[in-house]
Amino acid sequence: MALTLLSASKHFAGTLSKYSHVSTTTHCTMVFNVFLPKTAVEDKVKVPVLYCLGGLTSTEDNFAQKAGAAQHAANYEIALVFPDTSPRNVDFNAGADESIGYSAGFYLNATQAPWDKNWKMYDYVSKELPQVISENLPIDISRSSITGHSMGGHGALSIFLKNQHAYKSVSAFAPILHLSKSNWGKYALPQYLGNDESTWKQYDVLELLQKHVAENSFRKDVKVLIDQGTGDQFLTNNLHTDALVKLTKEMGLESQFDIRYHDGYDHGYFFISTFTKDHIDHHGKILRGL
Numbered sequence: 001m002a003l004t005l006l007s008a009s010k011h012f013a014g015t016l017s018k019y020s021h022v023s024t025t026t027h028c029t030m031v032f033n034v035f036l037p038k039t040a041v042e043d044k045v046k047v048p049v050l051y052c053l054g055g056l057t058s059t060e061d062n063f064a065q066k067a068g069a070a071q072h073a074a075n076y077e078i079a080l081v082f083p084d085t086s087p088r089n090v091d092f093n094a095g096a097d098e099s100i101g102y103s104a105g106f107y108l109n110a111t112q113a114p115w116d117k118n119w120k121m122y123d124y125v126s127k128e129l130p131q132v133i134s135e136n137l138p139i140d141i142s143r144s145s146i147t148g149h150s151m152g153g154h155g156a157l158s159i160f161l162k163n164q165h166a167y168k169s170v171s172a173f174a175p176i177l178h179l180s181k182s183n184w185g186k187y188a189l190p191q192y193l194g195n196d197e198s199t200w201k202q203y204d205v206l207e208l209l210q211k212h213v214a215e216n217s218f219r220k221d222v223k224v225l226i227d228q229g230t231g232d233q234f235l236t237n238n239l240h241t242d243a244l245v246k247l248t249k250e251m252g253l254e255s256q257f258d259i260r261y262h263d264g265y266d267h268g269y270f271f272i273s274t275f276t277k278d279h280i281d282h283h284g285k286i287l288r289g290l
């Protein structure tokens with residue numbers, strides 16, 4: 001699967017590049033950004049990768065341009081991959097609404113028309129994109145980790161929970177933790193997945209965690225880092241962080257979840273960039289075996 005290079009800029013001694021490719025999963029041209037550290041660019045040494053998933057109204061650019069992750073990734077010599085958040089340029093009016101369609105892929109596989117042909121962001125991020133970068137770039141996908149913001153935090157945690165052995169570590173900034181009960185989910189999920197709410201559980205972080213604990217299949221060697229601002233306007237109706245705190249207590253998982261509330265921070269990238277280094281340290285140490 002060939003990549004087309006759209007742009008490349010030197011960045012913290014490495015390169016931030018934008019590529020496009022025709023996706024067999026989403027049936028459209030997908031774009032992503034990738035930061036490659038110096039050793040990968042100059043010596044073609046294969047490096048570990050951290051996927052960084054964006055939130056609603058974002059493209060592949062928001063996390064790449066606003067979180068300030070590359071400077072820290074350069075220190076660990078790890079790659080960062082910033083996927084787009086949805087398919088683009090489909091033949092129906094998918095951009096009419098901020099909470100569904102363009103920039104609102106929710107990292108799921110839609111089953112309902114008109115979304116079911118293209119809106120396969122779960123398969124795209126967890127299956128096709130790793131294959132594409134592994135075949136075309138100096139990236140070792142056997143050393144992968146995943147993080148994300150808001151809808152992307154939901155993506156990181158749900159994709160991790162569904163593929164726990166594909167990722168070395170996971171973290172999230174202000175993630176949507178109970179998608180089926182969030183206002184965003186209650187609006188988008190019936191349209192993407194239909195009205196049978198039992199189908200929503202497969203993409204709901206709290207539901208997935210409960211399922212894996214009940215089946216004794218939640219990895220015991222993983223520590224999940226979550227940062228959340230107390231001034232976040234979406235905390236109550238969309239993120240449900242307190243519900244995860246309660247659940248981890250009930251299930252005796254407190255030692256595996258580092259859920260940090262930060263006084264006064266809102267939902268945006270000024271909050272994220274304040275704590276980016278902690279997340280890159282979290283992943284970098286594990287990916288580099290430090």
Ligand SMILES: N[C@@H](CCC(=O)N[C@@H](CS)C(=O)NCC(=O)O)C(=O)O
Pocket residue numbers: 054055056057058062066098099149150151267268269
């Ligand atoms: N307008 C949307 C939320 C938009 C929003 O805050 N998007 C966040 C993620 S949920 C974001 O990352 N926006 C892009 C940016 O800040 O660069 C709503 O009120 O439902």
